[in-house]
Each structure stands twice: as structure tokens, then as C-alpha cells.
Amino acid sequence: MEPETQSAGAQIQTLFDKLLAFGNSLMMPSRLTQMGIMIGLLIVAYLVKLYFGPKFRDWMHGLTGRPKWQLRILVMLHRRMRLIAFVILIWSVIAFMRHGLGLFPSRTYLLAIVGTISLTWLLIVFAARFIHNNFLRRMVTWGAWIYATLYFLNLTTAAEQLLDQVAVDLGGLHLSLLVVIKGLVVTALLFTLARLISSGTTKRIRGNKEISPSMQVLMVKFMQVILYGAAFFIGLKAVGFDLTGLAVLSGAIGIGLGFGLQKVVSNLVSGIIILLDKSIKPGDVISLGDTFGWINTLGARYASVVTRNGKEFLIPNEDLITNQVVNWSHTNDFVRLDIHFGTAYSDDPHLVRKLACDAAASVDRVLAMRPPVCHIVGFGDSSVDYILRFWITDPTGGLTNIRGNVFLALWDTFKENDISIPFPQREVKLLEEPAK
Template identity: 35%
Template sequence: MQQGPNLIALADNIARAWAGLGQAAMLRQLAVIVCALVVGWFIQQAWDRRLLQLDPEPLNSARRFGQHGAKRVLFPLSALLLVVAARGVLARYQPVHLLDLAVPLLTSLAVIRFVVFTLRQAIGRTSWLGALERFVSALAWSVVALYILGWLPEVIEGLDSMSVTLGGQKLSAWTLMKGLTMVLLTLLVAMWLAGVLERRMAGATGLDASVRLVLTRVMRALLILVAFLVALPMVGINLTTLSVFGGALGVGLGFGMQKIAANYVSGFIILIDRSLRIGNLISVGAERGVVKEITTRYTVIRAPNGIESIVPNEVLVSSVVQNETFSDTQVALPLVFQVSYDADLDRALAILVAVAGTQPRVLADPAPKAFLTGFGDNGINLRLGCWIADPQEGTLAITSEINMEVWRRFKAAGIGIPYPQREVRLLPPLSPAPAVEGLAEPV
């Protein structure tokens, strides 16, 4: 690789800086850099203290982004401005080779810190955010190093020479890299705008939670699509070249991705028509539990035993779903008992109603009622009907408490709970049948 003029100038600056390291001019430049860094640090500390006095988390998203973004870049920008100002003054009286090296480094530091901050704001806290930040930082410092060394134009030329022809259009490695960079930048802006809109929608108390969720996801998807479509023409990629990929995607949706597409469509239907809400107690097929999460592809149902089932949204749309808390949370709790035939039925029915009234979870309106439902083989069948308002808390505990108290009161009142009864008759042995004339005697 041939040495360009930038590399020669850089080498000349480094050589002169090294040769004059002990000279007064070089010491003045070092003092300027150190003072600029110290002053920049104090400015950032003052800004941090100012933020603590203000609202640390303002409701305005743009204001919050500006405050925290300034916190990230205030130190390198302050030092950069001081170095540039000092370089302009000292350049009249002495060489400023060391300051010439400090300017691009401080500029790169400010840009990288701002890009990393924007990544955090747009993407949020994810497990792969740290790796992405390190990759972006390494890539940015590599570009800065190539620029300072003067190799960046030759690297760009080499990447541009590696190209393929697709759909009558030439696509080079450099074009793809520019396209990827523009797509990432526009996606960052789109995701940041989506985050701002999402926070605004979260504060819209007049909208149902499901509607807010649908609008947020639709707006995020549209912003990402618009960012993608805007970025590609900016780097010279014709959108018609993507038609082949669109056709392939359509074929995939038509054959292998029918279920996936149906789940996503069903998810939007569920979220829009609000037939299911988070917290509803539902039963679908063999699954019964509380709806914990609704996404565009599946719904999470938590059973009373703690097991969470992931049910595809297509199943919820195409099957019969029993929503026990659709209009309200009141559900009936039927309990069946049996007493002996010689029991005092009026006393037994009164005990059932009284026991239900002592339970704090049982509603007073509708009031508990007891009924005689039939006469069984072993005893008289009774039924206790009561209502509770928190079925999501489970019914096993309250059923057990009512049964235990009914057992105690029945026992104290002398009301028996019958055992299964069977009548067994012992019949005499059958006498042998008389012989019929004309038939041979049995051997």
C-alpha cells in the first residue's frame, strides 16, 4: 500500500512532536491538552450536578434525550473546543503538531459516545447491547485510524472494486457497507421515534391497554419499514431489485409460513377486538388459567398450579374460549353435598348457607343459596351455590375451607353423610331340573 499525503503528513507530525518533546513549544501543547481535559471534566461534573437539581427523569422524551445525550458528549466536546481554540492561538507563534493529532481523536470520542448513547436509547437494555456497543466502538476507531494514517481512500477503492451484478445493477462491497450503515442509522432513528411514541401511548389513559399495544407495535413496524425503504435509495440501491425477494417471501407465506402468518393476524384480531385481556380467567381446550401476556404470535396462560402454557393465537381465534371474567370477575362456585335420608333437611340447608356466609371471599350479593337437587341411591343430594369475585386466586382453597366447616357443623348437628349402601341377598341353591321322558340320562 502506497503512502498517501495524509500518511506522510501524519508521520511528519509525529516525528516533529517526538523530536520536540522536550521543547517549550511541545510542553505548552501538552499543557493545553491536559488543561482542556481537566476543564472538560469539571464542566461535565457541573452539568451532572445541575441535572440532579432538575427533574432527573423529565416526562418530555426529547428533553430527557437531550439532557442525557449532553451528559455523554459534554466532556469530549468541551475539551475539543478548548483544544481547537488554543490551536488557533498557538499556531500564530509555534508549530502545533500535537494539537493537530488531538483534534481528530477528541472528535472521534465525542461521536462514538453519542452513537453508543443513541444505541442504548433506541434499543434499550438487552443482553446483546454490550457486544453491539463494543463492535460499533471498534469499527469507529478503525475508521478513524485509517483516516489518520491516510489509508481510508485506498481501502474504500478496494472495497468498491469487489462487486457483483444483480438485476442489472452493480453492487459492490462498499455500496453494501454504505447501505448497511444508512439502514442502521435510519433504524436507530426509527426505533428512537417508536420509543417516544410508545411512552406517549402509555400515558394515554383514555385508550384500552390492548389498543395501545396494537398501535405501538403497528407504528414501530411502519417506522422500521419506512426507515428501510428510505435508506436503500440513499446509497443507490434500486428498490426494484428487491422484487425477487418479495416474490420469494410471498411464496413462503403461501406455503410454509401459513401458520405463522395466521398466528400474527389472529394476534392483531385479539388485541383489537379486546375479546381477551391480560388478567382474564379463560379455558380453551384442556388449558385453564389466567392470561399473563398477549403478543402478536402467542398468548401465555398461567394455570393455578403455576404452569404457563404458550397458546398460538390462531387456536384462540378458531376455538371456543370460555372467558370467566369477560364482563365481570364474578363466577359461581357450585358445591355438592349428600346427607342421609333421616337427616333434618331444613337444618342442613341452613348450615350450608351459614358456612358460605362466613367465608370472606364469598360475595354477599348475590347471596349464597342451598338447594335440594335430588334423591340418590345412598342419600339426599344438596347443592350450595355461592359467588366469588377473585377466581384468578384459585378455587381449591376456598372449596376446602367450606367443605371442612360443613363437615364440622354437620357432625355437631348430628347430620350424617351416608356411606355407599349395597343390599346383598343370599338365595338358596337351585334344585336340579326334573328329567324329561325320551331324553337320555346325563352320563
């Protein structure tokens, strides 16, 4: 451990000496002048942001009907207005000093370094906007800023040597901080590439009408597992892990997970079965217990069911396999609904049946190609009992509302034709108390 400690200390001393030498070079009169110019430009850039920032923000608030990508660019320009102003100012000063005053490039050496670093920082900010995850975008931005600064200050070699000394040896594996950082960078790039390929391929798969919705979901999930799995293992290989040893370890871990995560594995397998047998697919209208809605998405562990009132239920895939599920649109979209009602014994049943069928047919969603039918189902205590049956093809539009519309049409039709809907009536008779 002693040689490694001395080596790390030597690397720190070398890096410190370079920084000290760079600091001493700033004491030259020309460098002090350039530092003064930079401080002045920073103040001017701050004043530009202070004056134009509120005006620019108010102008953005007045914009309407613009695409989201344009608004995001404007917001980014507002947030980075100080850096943008500083980059424009410093390169304008450099151009004036070199071409207007005829100074040698050595007189603007420090300004050129800071201007190059600032411009690179600005380009990194714009490039990082393609990363949607906020945390990942910040990590990439700060990492790229640090690397660019070290690169233009010629400190990358010293920094790499220092990071390589901070390490631990695990058998034949030399795991240093430099290797870990390189592995994270490689893994992040591979995951980004996998995400871009996955999103592009997913759009093409879902746009192909010849592939069934369930098969589309299965193909997308399989492709994502392959891409992200390959990115992960290639990232481990870049760090220096021996994947043969990892295979033995993963086998042992898999046995333990098989006992501890039986429900999770069962849901995963159930999801694959659902996708293969096509019993349930996105867009189907299902009933499971008290839950009625349509399948929004089929995930690896659960299915998302959206009800008419906007609630989203996450139903485990295992429940869709083991429980009784009513799929209203499995083979076709035709759904028959039944309504029970009764009329008085004094009303003509032939007229009641005709009026009930006409009332149901007048509702918009009721199919005319399969006309409603009405039958007598019994003679009750106070009414003649009927059943009215009609068909619809849009169960996603709801069942309760169409029943309500048919009931309302029956009410209006019966009122117009003096058909009465009886209700139970009871007559209470009070007996006189016998005389004593």
C-alpha cells in the same frame, strides 16, 4: 477486471504510503519524546486500574437500594477506569506542557491527536450505553471507534476510496463495500429511531384508559410494522436497490410463502381477528382444554397464558379462534361456582342448607351482594345430596383455592353442629361351608 484490480492496488498503495509517511514522522526527536510520555501514561493508567479497581468494586458491592441506572453507570466506570485515567492523565500533561512549560502546540501534536482519539472513544462508550442489545452495541462501538480514528488521522478519504473499489456490478447496480457499510449504518440509525418512536408512542397508547386493551395491542402492532418496514425499505434505497424490481420479487416470494407458511399466516390473521372483535384481551381469564389462566400478552402469532402455578403457555391464535374457549371475564367478572356434598339422612335438611350458606358466606372472596344458595339435588344410596352455589368477582385469584376454602368452612361448620358427612360402608359376611 484488470483495471479494477490495478485501481484497488493503487488505493492500497496510497493508504500504505500515508501510513509510512506518518510512521516516518514519528522518528523526529520531539515525536519520540511524546511517544515515550504516552507509554509512561499507559503504564500509570494500568497501575491506577490495578490499585483502585478492586477498591471501587468492593465499594459498589456495599451499595444497597440504589436505582439500576446508577449501578450500570458505576459498572461502566469500573470497566473503563483505565481509559478514563489515561484521558485525564494525557490532557493534564498536555495542559502542563503548553501552559506550565510554555511549549508550542507543535511540541504536543502527537499527544493531542492520541488524547483527542482517546476522549472520543470514551464519549462513544458512554453514548453506546443507550443501545440495549449487546451485539448491536459492540458493533456500533467498534465501528464508531474505527471511523473516529481514521477521521483524526486524516485517512477517511483514502479508506473510502479503497472500500469503494471492493465492489461487484449487478446489472445497473454498483454494489461496493462502502455502499454496504453506509446502508447498514443508515438502516441501523433508522431502526434505532423507529424503536425510540415506537417505545414512546406505545407508552402513550397504553396509558390512555379510553382505548380498550385489545385495540391498544392492535394499534401498537400496526405502528411497529409501519415504522420498521419504512426503516427497512429506506435502508435498501440508501444502498441503491431498485424497489420496483423488489416489489415484483416480493410478490413471487409471497406466493411461495402462502403455500409453505399457511399455519403462520393463519395465526397472524387469527390474531388480527381476535384484536378486532375483542373476544379475548389482555387480562382476561380463560380456559382452553386443561389450561386455565389469564392472558398476559397477545402477540402476532400466539397468546401468552399464565397459569396459577407460574407456567406460561404460548397458545397459537388459530386455536383461540377454532376451539371452544371459556372466557371467565368476557362481559363481566362475575363467576358462579358449584360445590356438591352430602349429609346423613338423620340430619335436618333445612338446618343443613342454612349452615352451608352461612359457611360459604364467611369466606372472604364470596360475594355478599349475591348470597350463596343451597339446594337438595337427590337422595343417594347413603346420603342426602346437596349443591352449594356462590359467586366471586376475581377469577384471576384462582378457582381451586376458593373451592377449597369453602369446603374447609363446611367441614368446620358441620363439626360444630354435629352434622355428619356419610361415606359408603360395606358389610362382609362369611358363610359357613356346608357339611359334606
